[in-house]
Amino acid sequence: MPKLTIDGREIEVAAGTTVIAAARDLGIEIPHFCWHPELSVAANCRMCLVEIEKQPKLQPSCQLPAADGMVVHTDTPRVREARRAMMEYLLLNHPVDCPICDQAGECKLQDYYQLYDLKASRLWSEEGKVRKRKRTVFGPHVVYDAERCVMCTRCVRFCAEIAKDPVLIEVHRGDHSEIAVAPGRTLDHAYSLMTAHVCPVGALTSRDFRFQCRVWFLSSTPTICPGCATGCNALLDHRRGEAFRLRPRDNPALNRGWLCDDGVLAFRLHNDHRLTTPELGRGEEARPASWDEALAEAAALLGKLPKAQRAAVLSAEHSCEENWALCVFAREALGVERFFVAGRAAGEADELLRHADKNPNRAGVRLMLGAEPEPLEKLVEEATAGSLRGVVALGAAAATTGPAAATGLLRLEALVSLAPRRGPLPEAAHVRLPCPSFAEAAGTYVNARGQPQEFPRAMPPRGEALEVPELLARLARRLDLTLPFRSTADVRAAVMPRLPQPAAGGGAP
Numbered sequence: 001m002p003k004l005t006i007d008g009r010e011i012e013v014a015a016g017t018t019v020i021a022a023a024r025d026l027g028i029e030i031p032h033f034c035w036h037p038e039l040s041v042a043a044n045c046r047m048c049l050v051e052i053e054k055q056p057k058l059q060p061s062c063q064l065p066a067a068d069g070m071v072v073h074t075d076t077p078r079v080r081e082a083r084r085a086m087m088e089y090l091l092l093n094h095p096v097d098c099p100i101c102d103q104a105g106e107c108k109l110q111d112y113y114q115l116y117d118l119k120a121s122r123l124w125s126e127e128g129k130v131r132k133r134k135r136t137v138f139g140p141h142v143v144y145d146a147e148r149c150v151m152c153t154r155c156v157r158f159c160a161e162i163a164k165d166p167v168l169i170e171v172h173r174g175d176h177s178e179i180a181v182a183p184g185r186t187l188d189h190a191y192s193l194m195t196a197h198v199c200p201v202g203a204l205t206s207r208d209f210r211f212q213c214r215v216w217f218l219s220s221t222p223t224i225c226p227g228c229a230t231g232c233n234a235l236l237d238h239r240r241g242e243a244f245r246l247r248p249r250d251n252p253a254l255n256r257g258w259l260c261d262d263g264v265l266a267f268r269l270h271n272d273h274r275l276t277t278p279e280l281g282r283g284e285e286a287r288p289a290s291w292d293e294a295l296a297e298a299a300a301l302l303g304k305l306p307k308a309q310r311a312a313v314l315s316a317e318h319s320c321e322e323n324w325a326l327c328v329f330a331r332e333a334l335g336v337e338r339f340f341v342a343g344r345a346a347g348e349a350d351e352l353l354r355h356a357d358k359n360p361n362r363a364g365v366r367l368m369l370g371a372e373p374e375p376l377e378k379l380v381e382e383a384t385a386g387s388l389r390g391v392v393a394l395g396a397a398a399a400t401t402g403p404a405a406a407t408g409l410l411r412l413e414a415l416v417s418l419a420p421r422r423g424p425l426p427e428a429a430h431v432r433l434p435c436p437s438f439a440e441a442a443g444t445y446v447n448a449r450g451q452p453q454e455f456p457r458a459m460p461p462r463g464e465a466l467e468v469p470e471l472l473a474r475l476a477r478r479l480d481l482t483l484p485f486r487s488t489a490d491v492r493a494a495v496m497p498r499l500p501q502p503a504a505g506g507g508a509p
Contacts, residue, residue: 004070019061019072020048030074031083031112033090033200034152035062038257039161042153045090047112049082050074058082080116087117093130093175095147103202105215109150130175138168139187141207141261142196146178149203155179155195162258162352165189179203190354193264197247208265209245221458222249224445225259226317226438227266228347229357231447232259236267236439236458243267243439243458254451260354262347267439273396273422275434276463282410282430291464291474298392298431299478301414305390307335313425314373315395316343316359319443320452320499321491322435322468323361324368326394326418329472333481334392341365341373342425345399355448359397360438364446367498376400380408390414394435394468396423416475418468433475434465441467442488444499452499 003012006023013022020030021037033045041063049058053071058078073079090109098104123129132146153170156179160166167187171180181187187195196204218237225232225246232255235247246267248259278294279286289297302310312330314323330336343359366372377400382388384407391412396419398405409415409428417429420437435441439458446452461467466474469491476483485491 002066002068002070004066004068004072006072007074013066017066019050019059019064019066019070022066023061023072023074028074030061031108031115032062033108033150034154036154036157036198039154039157039198042157045150045152046086047083049079049086051076051079083112083116087112088119088122090150091117091121092123093147094150095129097148101148101202102205102210103148103199107202108200132176132178137207138181138195138204139192141192142187143205143207143210144179145203145205148201149178150201151177151179152200153179154198154200155204158191158195158198159187159189162194163189163191168195190260190262190348190350191258191352193261194248194258197259197264206245206264213239213244218244219458220247221439221456223439223455223458224360224453225255225263225266226269226360226445227260227263227358229355229359229362229448230255230353231360231445231449231451231453232263232353233453234259234263238270238439238458241459241462243270254447255353258353260352262354262358269421270437270439274437274462275419275421275426275432276465277434278464279432280430282428286432291466294431294433295475295478298416298433298475301430302334302390302392302416303479305414308337309387309389310334310336311338311340311379311388311391312336313340313342313376313379313391313393313395314365314369315393315397316341316357316362316365317395317397317438318468319361319438319441319445320364320368320495321443321488322394322441323365324495324498325469325472325485325491326392327369328483328485329476330392332483333472333476333479334390336392338379338388339369339371339373340376340379342376342393342395342398344397357448360447361445363448363450364444364452367446367500368495377405380405383411384408386411388412392416392418393425393429394418396421396426398424400424418471420465433471434461434463435468435471436461436465440465442492444495446499450500 032048034042043060043063048061050061051073136144156168167185220235223236225234233249233251237245250257278289280289346356347358349356415429416431417426419426426432440461442457
């Protein structure tokens, strides 16, 4: 393996490793626009030039393989002047619209300008700048501003190499070059938002996040994507109780540095159609209630039914901790022997990230129950027949939809729903008890590979929502019973031994 020296520090790397990657392993960040560790090398931005001893010219470190005995200098006067000149070239026609650009605060042009240029443009008139297309809609999720583009071609290479859909192309030449959508096409593949994510400047932006919030106002919390059973590692950006976006978090063993569009937009599960106060009644009779009133009504409805006609619905959307707490409550407080599972309906899958199961924790439900739960369709059948009359259900989604399913759920004499948002199960419930979203409670998901991954709480529960263990403990006391847990910490301690050993690199630190 070649051994080289970078800025006075020696490192041994695998054959074929580039100088920029070797420097990164040492914690030395070489400026770059076009290079990305997951994409092929383009070497067209020339920001990563470095000085190599015994070589007369500066070399692009993204393209240069590390060689034994090589001595690299990444911060010499020659290197800094080359970067300054490159920045001046890139900014010559760039619009000075940082105050309205969504990339402001996380833009490489801004960062490198502060480090290497920091001078007024020598172009004496704005009229001399090359004008290009602005606010061009590339697809349902992405908009393009050609004047901001530095032609790094990351987006072109991502579509061709990662998404396997070469929908973006380069057009024109020289200072008139820009990115375009191939004729007759739209940027609408399942990873279109990652084309905006890999853009180092403000050329490609998300139509969903556009003009919503400045990034320096956002707090970021590591989490697990709730969009499907793959369990991609992500960062949730949020402010004042509202989620604004999900971004990929590197995990080489799982999702590398990517998320699908459904995953990026899964933050909406926290924002949309939230239940924030307890409610009683169905349809037009629904009304807000206090916790005391709602818990008393739930206990009365469930308590009057025979044990053999009660059941519990676990949720593939919710964490292991929440499902285990419901299992314990249903068995010990209600004498339930029948357990069903609900969740979002299956969807499209691919070989990159997307799983057909659009729920993050179906495997975790099986582990917490210690058996295979019955499908929700079976519950609907038995409710319609009258053999099941009382149900306590976790989660909002129900893959079973349509008039028959709704009729079956409405036949139940007691349906108590624990849910963070509105959906088929809460809408059919006699009592709706609000619980936290995926962003408001720490927990564990077990993905389709059987890997348990923990995630922390990003923000406090919205409105009057209570964490599921506390909610169930309160309801049990209304039934004059005591559960073997009082807090989320007790539940966590009980769940840990039931989980398989976590895979390396999984979860949220």
